[in-house]
Amino acid sequence: MTLRILALLAACALAAQAQKKIVVFGLSEPALKDLRAAAPAVSIVPAAPAEAADKIAGADGVIGPVPPSALKYARRLQWLQTQSAGVESYAPVLKGSNVSLTNCKIIQGPNIADHAMAMLLMMTRELHRAREAQARQEWARGSFHPIELSGKTAVIIGLGGIGMQIAQRAHAFGMTVIGVDPKAISYVNFVSHVAPPDRLDSVLPQADVLFVSAPSTEKSRGMVGARQFSLLKKGAYFIAVSRGDLYDTPSLVRSLDERRLAGAGLDVTNPEPLPKDHALWKFDNVIITPHYAGQSDVVNQRRMELYKENLRRFAAGEALLNVVDKDKGY
16 A cells, blocks of 8 residues: 555656646757756756747746746746846846746856956966067067066955855965955855955955956945945956946046056956947957856856756755845845
């Protein structure tokens, strides 16, 4: 009797899973095959953005870059897994709902942190100027004035999945690392201390480098403005790799014009894309990349592992990974 009851319960569980419909955006056929293998009893339905409204109408879950405007058609949605770490397009739409929102905040950390440090090293070692001299076939050895990172101080706004990876790398270069984050961060030996956002101004005068790796929320937008740039050491560097609306672009341009900053590395801008006639293009001490820090040769593999594990957990009714606080926006 016990075996029959267990078999019946298992059959009921599979039946419950079979009722779940997951609509997926932006994945290839091999990737869809992997998802189906992770939760065989779940219905996986691929969709293109143009058909999002129709496809997600009866969906229990959505994976990938669904157009936020289509979410209003999802009548029974329980879970949305985003493709990126940032959820500013989704959190306000789902705020107050029972939909679980999960993101990719940790899997993009290594590659974005690499990118942030690469931009810093390019400027401190003056590699951009060396590249220009190479193009002119000039051996301009005496014209360079590189600096060392060892002994310098990095202030990192946002100690999440990206910021912690930046902190590890900066510490490995011999830098003192100060974090700025609203959360109580457990002790880690590569961060000297963490200040809350309302104490940002108190730590900025110590910064040789200011990294911005926080999410875009109502509280974080515009948090680095004219006053914050003025508090940085003269000759400091500014690196932004999360969202462009966290810093005030005209204030950054002004700091560069006044030569208060030694340079800036921007993978994110505001506006984005940066218009061709924008003032930021004119500076030879500004490194601009078109928001591709989140890309790498292995990040999609990590993203797929997260997709599969969260799909398996959703089908089994287990706790999901990377759940976002929709009120806070991260």
